[in-house]
Amino acid sequence: MTNKWNFQKPTEEENRISKELADKLAISPVICQLLVKRGITTEEEANKFFKPSLNDLHDPFLMPDMDKAVKRLNKALGEREKILVYGDYDVDGTTAVSLVYKFLRPYTTLLDYYIPDRYDEGYGISYKGIDYAANNDVKLIISLDCGIKAIEKIEYAKQKGIDFIICDHHMPDDTLPDAVAVLDAKRVDSIYPYEHLSGCGVGFKLMQAFAKSNNFPFADLEKLLDLCAVSIASDIVPITGENRIMAYYGLKQINSNPSLGLKGIIDVCGLTGKEITMSDIVFKIGPRINASGRMMNGKEAVDLLLAKDSESAREKSENINQYNDERRELDKKITDEANAIIDDFQDMADRKAIVVFNPAWHKGVIGIVASRLTEKYYRPAVVLTKSSELITGSARSVSGFDIYKAIESCRDLLENFGGHTYAAGLSLKEENLEAFTNRFLQLAADEIVPEQMVPQLDVDAILDFKDINAKFMHDLKKMSPFGPDNQKPVFCSRRVKDYGTSKLVGKDLEHIKLELIDANSNSPIHGIAFGMHKHSKHIKGMKPFNICYTVEENTYNGNTSLQLMIKDIKPDDI
Template sequence: MVKRWVQKELPDEEDVQRLSQEINVNEVLATVLLQRGVKDFDQAKQYFRPSLDDLHDPFLMKDMDVAVDRILKAFKQREKILIYGDYDVDGTTSVATLYRFIKSMYPNCDFYIPDRYKEGYGISEKGIEWAKESNIKLIISLDCGIKAVNLVGKAKSYGIDFIICDHHLPGDELPPAVAVLDPKRKDCEYPFKELSGCGVGFKLAQALAKVSSEADEKLLWQSLDFVAVSIAADIVPITGENRILAHFGLEVLNKHPSAGLKALIDLGSYKGKLAIMNIVFGIGPRINAAGRMEHAHSAVRLLLAEDEAETYRLAKLINESNTRRKDFDSQITNEAINMIEANDRTLSSKSTVLFKSDWHKGVIGIVASRCIDKYYRPTVILTESNRKATGSARSVNGFDIYEALCECEDLLDQFGGHMYAAGLTLEIDKVEEFRTRFEKTVSEKITEEQLIPRIDVDYQIDLDVIDTKFYNILRQMAPFGPQNMQPIFVTENLRVHDRPRLLKGEHLKFKVVQGEGGKIMEAIGFGFGQYYDLVNSGMRFKMAYTIEENTYMGNKSLQLYVKDIKFD
């Protein structure tokens, strides 16, 4: 698939030289840092040396004092507390974090995760009824609840108070809860707006630790591995407070992880130090698989488990769920691709809308993403559930799929989400009309550029720039993620040095040299096997890549990880 390379805006040359001298790095690194908002020595120190002392006071968050007072009141009056969270990674880590922390201070506490298939996302009527029957007096919701106006009102009519901890954008009306903790509230002056759901729950625990003599502060910091997992899996920006939480969370994850995460790490057979990408592509999907294939309750039980035998038993069950999830994912993706390829209309469309009644509801969001990987256009994958068509929508860079769904609102029973991902439900007999309307909307709004995947290039460099010192500074820019992605460089006038190798028929391993007699470097292109003949021809090319450290038989060397190749 052809990709467009977009050069990030280059900072002023004077600013580059000033920062370069101020922190003693070369001008390439100074440029990359300025592109990330690092402008002077103090900001560089904060960026390269995160500190827990720089975490914001949790009481800066609107309603935090009210939430803490209500929890302490529940402790005093011996009321039963319910920790309620969503079934995805952010939700389950949120529940595990706050439940474990409160349980260490107060025994009369339980947790609840809704069933993905019977209850759906967020606060459910079944959950409220369960709380009533269980004599719950206080519900603390995590990663959900900000729009549950009616259901929180119903709980209130039962004499159940709510504290909502959420990070999604509120609607016009806030639920009638005792406290609503959400940095995205218009009237909330909390300095950092992009916490994960688990991050908001962590701030509540942090606030409790400040005022309660019974709080186990050591347990609070131990929970940072859960917070790091939520930040990575929920794809929130790794800037500001999230960068601090992710940095120290990864330290916990690598040195002293909770028993449940350690079991998942052991089963994953990871090599070397765990990074954000290991969570995104390894640990996160395993935790998610519990809610996709069965019930996410087992994921929370794993995260809370302390007995080694029980921990590994639960981890193996979740690992098996993930294996089944992969099988469903692969099978349904193949069926979806065959449906797209089946006729010229679906193949030439600017959007994809597919429906098949027997597709597994738990993996259709993943299938939508897989289809975008291949066709790169806004995609909706639907299956049948409760005699309705229900599904997931995913978008491409720069295109607001939620806005596109709003144009089809009269055809939908319900929908919700944000710019790049959404969920929807409609009558089965309206699917074809929805497909037509959605395609018309996308065709009118999307640009040709948005239909071509883009690579954001940090800087064009020569291979001579790359050495161990250069890489060591780049490595300290981690953790990488949204708004702090791993730097991508471009080098021109390259050709292959020696014969390239084809690994497993699809991966390209080769050496590159720049110009005549220039520096030679190892490169690997995963999924670039089709470029073998062109590379081997001796034709000159330019390459977009990241720089990694490769370890082979105990020897470490720098290696270029190919993002794209363009031939002269």
């Protein structure tokens, strides 16, 4: 599928501000262009962006119900009540449980944690989990990354004499559960200044408020920000505001002194000794933590993240790495089967969304398969399987189509649903499957315009190769951590040519190792274009072409050089 390149030329005013910033900050004018595009127009704003401060974290007591939550937690500790820390089985949930458990551990021995089984209990708070709490004389449950819609289950817990503090970041319904406290910055009555926290981030704010109320040192909480960084990267929340601050310091912790559990995963990922980025978390660390809940039980991920000795961490990391290998095989198999179903659709060219169902598919990987289908066909995708008596599914979307709202509009056909703008989960009875499929496909047909079905590449700046040097890279790295709403900048260089030394590489010669020059350069710059062998003939013919890319540091045999990571190539025969 051909990418559409989008580039908005800076206005005269933007160029003026960029030049002023470049003079004041002594950094590349191109980097200042990128800052201005992000709404950063003053020296003070730029310095805050480059050097986030923990002092800029918001007062946790601005969140609705935070005072009630802290009061109930202090009561539980003072009266020596048993507390259960309960969380979802994905990365966000397991890191949140680990963070809250770790922080509370020094203050009570009456502490336990619980992760529901994806297959036996499903997403969120379960009756089985509440029964476990009741049978173990638990009086307070702190739920993390789930619970915002668990009205009946909170009522069930109350009947058993169990109180709930809910920490969630998903969209609430009009009616909230009758818990002691419901912490969610997305509540309609919330005045909290930042609504994009991860589930782990909400857990962090609860612990921040708890520490503040008891005059505990913030330093004890700061060292747990590595878990926040993992959740922020893995849950694909915006890297802005508080998330940027927590991710910035969390990455510092991961790179300087990670917990034993994270160190174990870093080792099995082959990242030891390398500077770990948000991208490493998204593609290597996060999937391994997730694999525990996908293939077995998410409790194993928490066991690992709470590990107290290196040997235990190593052993648990190797187990989780094995789950990840199994997950990859399963993911490929089911993706192939889903593609085969789509190949049989007679009207695929006219369809603006995809719904596929197979009762035998493994529930643990359908979210990944939905993501792969969205990437391949550039349409919203819902992947469904059978779980117990219900059909359950995961949905992923394309830019501009709110899949949560689309699924919410089918709520009369659903047993349960939840999620975000671009990712959601749902369950329904089998007799409602056809009606749901038809309504969802019609919603997509009515709302999605053809432009949304074409992959877009947003270009941040046009670069000459002479602009790419060590100083430029140093300034560019100041913009990290990268992620949603602060994506790694994509650059474009026009009418570049092969230096004469580019070549096909890879087992099947599917990649191109590039050595390129442009009109203003004599020495070549290196690049790698994965899976773009179809352009080889044009490139080797010494014909000009345009490239979109990110600029990376490539370390090999102890030597670091700059490399272009090519995202797209378009021949230029003008």
